[in-house]
Amino acid sequence: MKLFSRTLACLLVMCLCAPLWAHADLPTYEGPGWDTPEEAVAFYLEGLKEQDIGKMISAYAVETYIDHFDLTAQLARIRAYTLSLVPRMPNTGDLLRAINIEARKDEIVRATLYQITAICLPGQDFTRVTTLSGENDNQDAKEFVEGLEKAFGAMDFGTLDVLLFVPSEVLSEHYASEGNQENLKRQIAPTGADEVRSVVAVFTVSNKACALLCDVMRYGDRWFMFKPIGNIASLLGLDPITGGVISMSKRELLGLWDELDADTRNEFAELLGTSDLLRLLVE
Numbered sequence: 001m002k003l004f005s006r007t008l009a010c011l012l013v014m015c016l017c018a019p020l021w022a023h024a025d026l027p028t029y030e031g032p033g034w035d036t037p038e039e040a041v042a043f044y045l046e047g048l049k050e051q052d053i054g055k056m057i058s059a060y061a062v063e064t065y066i067d068h069f070d071l072t073a074q075l076a077r078i079r080a081y082t083l084s085l086v087p088r089m090p091n092t093g094d095l096l097r098a099i100n101i102e103a104r105k106d107e108i109v110r111a112t113l114y115q116i117t118a119i120c121l122p123g124q125d126f127t128r129v130t131t132l133s134g135e136n137d138n139q140d141a142k143e144f145v146e147g148l149e150k151a152f153g154a155m156d157f158g159t160l161d162v163l164l165f166v167p168s169e170v171l172s173e174h175y176a177s178e179g180n181q182e183n184l185k186r187q188i189a190p191t192g193a194d195e196v197r198s199v200v201a202v203f204t205v206s207n208k209a210c211a212l213l214c215d216v217m218r219y220g221d222r223w224f225m226f227k228p229i230g231n232i233a234s235l236l237g238l239d240p241i242t243g244g245v246i247s248m249s250k251r252e253l254l255g256l257w258d259e260l261d262a263d264t265r266n267e268f269a270e271l272l273g274t275s276d277l278l279r280l281l282v283e
Helices: 002-017 037-050 053-058 063-068 071-078 093-120 137-153 178-191 231-235 250-259 262-272 274-281
Strands: 161-166 195-205 208-219 222-227 245-249
Touching: 037 053, 037 093, 037 161, 037 195, 037 208, 037 222, 053 093, 063 093, 063 208, 063 222, 071 178, 093 137, 093 208, 093 245, 178 195, 178 231, 195 231, 208 231
Parallel strands: none
Antiparallel strands: 161 195, 195 208, 208 222, 208 245
């Protein structure tokens, strides 16, 4: 008992003498922000190309997002509370702030997994339980994991090439409407951000033609990624399991191109530019 008391006393003395943890001791995930919305998205896609999850996370507002967030305003807006919210607690002390930051980071990582799944395994919904059935459970499990390894391993993200950014109002007339813009302002209000915009980035990777339809946010004069599934993606009915990414093979894209009339083809050619259009369509 005496040994325990002495040990406990030593531990208490060590804690009292040690410096208090501060925000500076915690990892910083977000980058410095970018001059334009497109630069923030391009940096994110550069991280995807390099397979650098840290770089991808840093394109987002993380600490700034958490530190500016008004949880009271958010609950008043949505009229409900659940622990699935991000952030899910007020920043009362370093621990809760750190938990909120980690929740924001995890939200981004989960969306990134949805995005690469949309590229490598389009149509696959991992938000639902995948049941492995058969006579040989071990073999079924082995084949399932090998299927994942094959699908994700076959994609050469090093070939990723951002072609252009398409204005959201080109894809949906409703995007620029007064009602939709007012709705965006209401959604962004609890975050403390000054502005939100949808950005559509068209890119190719391996034999795929893809687009990322996300939202970006501005704090002061710096732009960050905000939501992977942007307002424009919602207006177009994109499924949340895509993480805001549309993906199809160039062969599928070429089939859709063949179905378009001449006037529509000319409109796309003018929008994309001849060289970018060829890079999208040519195998």
